[in-house]
Amino acid sequence: ETGVTQTPRHLVMGMTNKKSLKCEQHLGHNAMYWYKQSAKKPLELMFVYNFKEQTENNSVPSRFSPECPNSSHLFLHLHTLQPEDSALYLCASSQAGGHTDTQYFGPGTRLTVL
């Protein structure tokens, strides 16, 4: 058990839909991350929040919009996605960003964009 949960586990959406991914961590951590994992490719860091403040945005298209209302919850709002956005979206948390703390991952949301 990693203490990081994600919902939904699977999502199929059309290019005109709007949906949100949710992540919750029960580890008392202060940093949370969104990653994109595509088949046979390295994990791509999308966003980092440290103490609820966004500290990284790795040139992610604006059709992905993160929200971090508190240190335990992280959302990824999706709109007008493209088929190439189909991937596994992983959430992770660590004690604090900017340190060599281990990141703990949720099970991911498998997203398919039609």
Place this chain on the structure above:
Amino acid sequence: GQNIDQPTEMTATEGAIVQINCTYQTSGFNGLFWYQQHAGEAPTFLSYNVLDGLEEKGRFSSFLSRSKGYSYLLLKELQMKDSASYLCAVMDSNYQLIWGAGTKLIIKP
């Protein structure tokens, strides 16, 4: 640019030993992580090396040579449940994790 290289796929036999290599070129170094990821599941932390040498943790060991930009994960007494992808990641000078594409390990009876 920053780069992490590891083999795409490896096959080994139950009960045997396998070594998964990882080489890296990054902007700075603040440690190297190994994660295990079973299909459809979360990556789970296996090991962290920041100093040169071998760290042993049960059936799994991880080695680091900073001068060579090289690490390996050694799995002993392989079990069928060890079939998974193994991800190598280096923390750079900005404390960002740079990830390899993962090595898919297939265990045969």
